[in-house]
Amino acid sequence: MKDFIHQNKIYYSPVxxxxxxxxxxxxxxxxxxxxxxxxxxxELKERIKHISDKMLITQLRxxxxxxxxxxxxxxxxxxxxxxxxxxxxxxxxxxxxxLHKYGQTLxxxxxxxx
Amino acid sequence: MKDFIHQNKIYYSPVxxxxxxxxxxxxxxxxxxxxxxxxxxxELKERIKHISDKMLITQLRxxxxxxxxxxxxxxxxxxxxxxxxxxxxxxxxxxxxxLHKYGQTLxxxxxxxx
Numbered sequence: 001m002k003d004f005i006h007q008n009k010i011y012y013s014p015v016x017x018x019x020x021x022x023x024x025x026x027x028x029x030x031x032x033x034x035x036x037x038x039x040x041x042x043e044l045k046e047r048i049k050h051i052s053d054k055m056l057i058t059q060l061r062x063x064x065x066x067x068x069x070x071x072x073x074x075x076x077x078x079x080x081x082x083x084x085x086x087x088x089x090x091x092x093x094x095x096x097x098x099l100h101k102y103g104q105t106l107x108x109x110x111x112x113x114x
Numbered sequence: 115m116k117d118f119i120h121q122n123k124i125y126y127s128p129v130x131x132x133x134x135x136x137x138x139x140x141x142x143x144x145x146x147x148x149x150x151x152x153x154x155x156x157e158l159k160e161r162i163k164h165i166s167d168k169m170l171i172t173q174l175r176x177x178x179x180x181x182x183x184x185x186x187x188x189x190x191x192x193x194x195x196x197x198x199x200x201x202x203x204x205x206x207x208x209x210x211x212x213l214h215k216y217g218q219t220l221x222x223x224x225x226x227x228x
Binding site (some may be wrong): 001002003005006011012014015016017018020021023025028029032036049050065086088091092094095096098099100101102103105106109110114 | 116117118120126127128129130131132133135137141142143146161163164181186202205206208210211212214215216217219220221223224226228
C-alpha cells in the first residue's frame with residue numbers, strides 16, 4: 001500500500017483514512033445513534049450523553065463535510081433540521097458495531113461491569 | 115450503556131474503550147504488521163514505513179501495557195527481543211481488517227488510486 005494525499009493531507013494506510021472519517025471520541029457514537037433513522041438536533045443531543053452543544057455542532061459539521069451524513073432543513077415554523085446518514089455513513093455501521101463488540105470483550109477481560 | 119472508570123479515566127462507551135487500545139495513527143498498523151507472527155524490533159521498524167524509533171518504542175510500550183502484545187527477551191549474544199500479539203491483540207485483527215476494508219471503500223468513493 002502506497003501513501004496518498006487527499007485534501008492536502010498525507011495518509012499512510014486505508015485504516016488511517018477510515019479513522020479520519022469516523023475517529024475521535026464522538027463521531028462513532030453519533031453515527032451509531034443515527035443508525036438508519038433521521039434525527040433532529042435536539043434528539044441527538046438528548047441521546048448522546050455528555051456531549052456539549054459546541055462539540056455536537058462541530059462533529060455534525062465535520063461528518064457532513066466528509067459526506068458521512070446529510071443535513072436537511074425544512075421550511076416549517078418553527079424551522080426543523082434533521083440529520084441522516086448517507087450511504088457511506090451507513091456502511092460504517094457494521095464496522096463500528098464490531099468495534100463496540102471488541103470493546104465489550106476487552107471490558108470483560110478487564111473485569112469491568114457496567 | 116453506563117459510563118465506567120478504568121485506571122483513573124472515564125469511558126463513555128465500549129467503542130471508546132476499544133479505541134483506547136488500538137486508536138491513534140500507529141497502533142493499528144503495528145497490530146496488523148505483527149498479525150500472528152513474532153517479529154523483532156528491527157523487522158517491525160523495516161515493515162512499518164515512516165515510523166520513527168521514538169514513536170515505535172513508545173507505541174510498543176503502550177501496547178504492552180494494555181496487554182495487546184508481549185515482549186520476549188532472549189538471553190543470546192547479541193541479545194534478541196521479539197514482539198508477539200497476545201490473545202486480545204489477535205482478537206483485534208478482524209476488527210482492524212474490517213476498518214481497512216472500509217477505508218478502501220471510502221478511497222474508491224473519493225476516486226483515490228494508489
